[in-house]
Amino acid sequence: EPLVESGGGFVQAGGSLRLSCSVSGLTFRNYAMAWFRQAPGQDRDCVAAASGLGRSTYYLESVKSRFTISRDNDKNTVYLQMNDLKPEDTAVYYCAAARPGKGVPTTHFGYDFWGQGTQVTVSS
Numbered sequence: 001e002p003l004v005e006s007g008g009g010f011v012q013a014g015g016s017l018r019l020s021c022s023v024s025g026l027t028f029r030n031y032a033m034a035w036f037r038q039a040p041g042q043d044r045d046c047v048a049a050a051s052g053l054g055r056s057t058y059y060l061e062s063v064k065s066r067f068t069i070s071r072d073n074d075k076n077t078v079y080l081q082m083n084d085l086k087p088e089d090t091a092v093y094y095c096a097a098a099r100p101g102k103g104v105p106t107t108h109f110g111y112d113f114w115g116q117g118t119q120v121t122v123s124s
Contacts, residue, residue: 001116002026005095008118011085015122019080021095021115028076029053032098035069035080036108037091037120044094046106048080058106063089085122092117 007019019035034049048069049058057069066085071078078095096111098104105111 002113003095003097003115005093005115005118008093008120010121010123013086013122013124015085016081016083017085017120018082019093019095019118019120021078023076023078023095023097026076026097026113028071029073030100031113032102032104033069033071033078034058034096034098034105034111035078036094036096036111037089038094038117039091042091044108046108047093049104049106050078051104052100056104058104082120085120087122087124089120090122091120093120094118 002025005021029052035047036044038044047060050069054071068081094117095115097113098111
């Protein structure tokens with residue numbers, strides 16, 4: 001698997017989690033990376049995205065100031081730091097990579113490679 005997520009789990013409201021996505025088999029710095037989430041019966045939404053060098057980022061409005069996407073191009077890893085978690089953040093979180101030349105897509109149509117997903121559950 002080229003993308004492998006880790007770091008999900010169960011946390012109480014107000015808590016924090018950090019998701020990691022390790023990437024292999026791709027020239028990591030050339031790929032925009034993103035985190036998506038999908039709750040049961042809901043669309044898969046882009047939570048955060050970052051360009052290859054991390055200079056351009058995107059955040060879903062509801063997570064701004066709480067979530068931070070970062071990437072370590074030496075370790076081929078992208079992270080999602082999630083603070084002040086809320087029950088509505090409960091979902092399966094997916095890491096995704098977009099082929100070069102696409103900018104920083106903000107919908108799932110723009111991404112070419114996906115991780116298997118990791119569950120995040122926030123209790124009230």
